Amino acid sequence: MMKSASDRLRPVPAKLPTEGQVLAVVESIVLRPVSDGQDMAAATLAKSGLLAISIPAIFGGADISNVVVAEAISRLSTWNMRTAELFVHHLIALELLRTSGTTEQRRAVYSRVALGEVFHFSAGPTVPPMARLVRSGLSFMVEPAPSMPPPRGTDWHVLIATAAGMGEVAFILSFEDAQPSDGDVSPTAPPVSPDNVLVLGLDxxxxxxxxxxxxxxxxxxxxxxxxxxxxxxxxxxxxxxxxxxxxxxxxxxxxxxxxxxxxxxxxxxxxxxxxxxxxxxxxxxxxxxxxxxx
Known part of the structure; x- marks a missing residue:
């Protein structure tokens, strides 16, 4: 499940099991010279181990308190706003998925996060879902296809839709799959694996x-x-x-x-x-x- 189109190899970031370690990593980042760019922001987060700090304890994560999460965001925003914004969208995506789907689906998501992969929830959480997932063989097709690709540096694009017999769902596309094809007049989306379709949890x-x-x-x-x-x-x-x-x-x-x-x-x-x-x-x-x- 959740195999990226590129599935590129990269070093696995160190785990940050304590709040003190989280804050120490954040301080080490904000002391660096600022280098702008979305790729830089993603690389900084991927290498730091910060992406995994909200993984629940039952899935092997530290489940760091949100007081510390807020401090990390506040400090990063003073250093580089792109990095803070990318981290914010990642954490919103994980919160959306925290109570959605099956235990195995959530475990698959967290395994990618632990590898330093960035998730991005691109639709405002208060916006009603407009897209529909329609069965096509063993997969789903998105109607209409997403019109806004995720920002560079994102590994996984999380979107909201409705599906017959499932109600509201979150579906996950790899960054490569979420990009519009060259020369496309209208956006198209690849088939979505059922493994990457998570029924939204209550609230x-x-x-x-x-x-x-x-x-x-x-x-x-x-x-x-x-x-x-x-x-x-x-x-x-x-x-x-x-x-x-x-x-x-x-x-x-x-x-x-x-x-x-x-x-x-x-x-x-x-x-x-x-x-x-x-x-x-x-x-x-x-x-x-x-x-x-x-």
Whole structure:
């Protein structure tokens, strides 16, 4: 299952079993000279071992707390935004798949992540699925074919669709399969193996939406923290209050997501929507307040 078209060989990244090791790796990255480019961002993440930090413990992962995940995202965003964004999309994809599909399907996903492969969830978690998977022999065909390819450096493209008898599903394409063919007037998609079609878990899209808002909040926190230090405007009461409020909400949501991932309770959809809105509002207020001098 999940054999990439290229399945290229590369060194297996070291495991990061403790939160201290995760933060140490992040610090070692942000001390490097910045080199832009999507391929660089993917290579940095693939070699670091960071891609696997959210693998659940029952699948052999460290299941690092989301407080540490947020700190990693915040620090990376101050170093290179492309790297932080690619990591965010990867973590949203894993959250979507955490409760989806069968145990063996999830195990296959995590085995690729442990090898340093990047997943990318390209559709907004709150957008209703538009594509359909239609049976074609032993495989599925996507109708209509995905129109937006994943960014360079991505190994696996995760998308949402509906399938007869299955309801809402996530389907996974390799990066090569997700690319439009040269000269194609309209996009086409290759057949999708049933192994790469995962029935969405209960509230999987809502969990992915919460993870997205949380990680966006962590990026915002890192960017604002850097601005406060860079321009020495952190002594104003308004900017300090807005930043501390954002930080407190990010930490609260990290704790809530930790509890959901461990205990898998019934999701409070109203609370999830409130938290997403609170994070988005806090980011906007913080950004408006912390304005670099002209």
């Amino acid at each position: 999987a899209l809502s969990l992915a939406a919460l993870m997205q808002a949380f990680l966006r909040g962590a990026i915002c926190r890192g960017a604002i923290d850097a601005e406060l230090g860079k321009y020495d405007i952190g002594d104003t009461s308004a900017s300090a209050i807005e930043f501390e409020l954002l930080d407190a909400i990010v930490l609260k949501v990290a704790s809530i997501i930790d509890g959901i991932q461990v205990d898998e309770p019934t999701l409070d959809l109203a609370q999830t929507e409130r938290l997403c809105e609170a994070l988005q509002t806090a980011c906007l207020r913080c950004t408006d307040e912390v304005t670099p001098p002209q």
